[in-house]
Amino acid sequence: MSFLMELIISLLLLSGGIFVLVGSIGLLRLQDFYVRLHAPTKATTLGLGGVLGASILYMYHLQGYVSINELLITLFLVITAPVTAHILAKVAMHHRVKLMERTRNPELVETSRAQLPPTPIDNSSDDKKAGTNREV
Amino acid sequence: MLDYTVMLVAVMLCISLVLNLWRLIIGPHIVDRILALDTMYINSIALILLYGIFNQTPLYFEAALLIAMLGFVSSVAFGKYLLRGDIIE
Numbered sequence: 001m002s003f004l005m006e007l008i009i010s011l012l013l014l015s016g017g018i019f020v021l022v023g024s025i026g027l028l029r030l031q032d033f034y035v036r037l038h039a040p041t042k043a044t045t046l047g048l049g050g051v052l053g054a055s056i057l058y059m060y061h062l063q064g065y066v067s068i069n070e071l072l073i074t075l076f077l078v079i080t081a082p083v084t085a086h087i088l089a090k091v092a093m094h095h096r097v098k099l100m101e102r103t104r105n106p107e108l109v110e111t112s113r114a115q116l117p118p119t120p121i122d123n124s125s126d127d128k129k130a131g132t133n134r135e136v
Numbered sequence: 137m138l139d140y141t142v143m144l145v146a147v148m149l150c151i152s153l154v155l156n157l158w159r160l161i162i163g164p165h166i167v168d169r170i171l172a173l174d175t176m177y178i179n180s181i182a183l184i185l186l187y188g189i190f191n192q193t194p195l196y197f198e199a200a201l202l203i204a205m206l207g208f209v210s211s212v213a214f215g216k217y218l219l220r221g222d223i224i225e
Contacts, residue, residue, distance in 0.1 A: 001138075010141040013186075017145035020179055024152030027175055028159050033167055040156075040175040051145070051182045059194050069197035073181070073204055080208040084174055087215035092167045094219060 005061055009054045016050025019043050032100035033092050041085040045077060142190050149183045170214045177207030 026039025056070045094113060099106050108118055153176060160172035181200045188196035216223050 006138050010137055013141050013145045013189075016182065017148035020182055021148045021152045024155040024175065024179070027172065028155045033165060033171075036168065037171060040171065040178070044175055044178045048178055048182050051185050055185045055189055055197075058189050062192060063194065067194055067197070069194070069201060070185075073185075073197065073201050076201070076204050076208075077178070077181075080204070081178075084208060084211045084215070087212055087219070088167055088171055088174075091170075091215050091218045092165070095165070095167065097165050097167060 001061060005057070009057050012050050012054035012057070016047045016052075016054065019047030019050060021047075023047060032103070033097045034089065034103075035100065037085055037089055037092075041081055045081045048077060049074065138189075142186060146183065146186055146190075149179055149186065153179050153183070166218065170211060170218075173214075174207060174211045177203060177211075181207075
């Protein structure tokens with residue numbers, strides 16, 4: 001194997017491993033479920049993309065042709081990761097998972113649970129209780 | 137050089153699997169646990185691909201594809217169950 005090929009494969013593998021590690025650290029360390037959802041669904045998909053790119057290059061070097069399996073795995077993950085994230089965010093919204101304190105417009109969660117269009121926020125009133133924007 | 141890189145990336149993936157397991161154990165809500173399980177599926181796919189590179193064989197790609205499909209279907213089934221109380225209505 002030539003040095004350049006090995007260097008490219010190693011760099012792809014290293015970037016993939018670093019992205020996966022960052023995504024898992026984000027999953028452990030972030031504060032809120034909605035923020036925590038952000039870390040692994042992006043970073044881990046990107047990290048797995050790096051490992052898959054390295055694997056495609058290495059197998060192409062080994063066999064002389066690109067097998068369809070890695071491309072299938074890449075396609076499948078790119079399609080399914082946003083679907084999973086969307087369904088998990090929907091579950092969290094309907095179960096009223098606790099929000100972070102800094103979250104802006106938390107009353108829109110109730111509007112979204114009732115599937116109403118978002119209403120403009122009235123900042124003058126102190127009554128920011130949930131469900132005040134229901135009269136549509 | 138590639139051998140050392142594969143070893144290093146394997147160590148990184150194992151550390152991230154342990155971190156995901158920690159979130160799976162302590163997760164305050166059940167959605168956190170489902171998310172941690174889904175991330176563990178994806179990280180184990182990466183580990184299997186790495187093992188395929190290490191052994192210089194393309195045999196493990198079918199296993200990775202199978203794990204990807206099962207992980208997606210199980211995560212969506214968990215989500216649908218929590219959302220609707222039933223998986224297939």
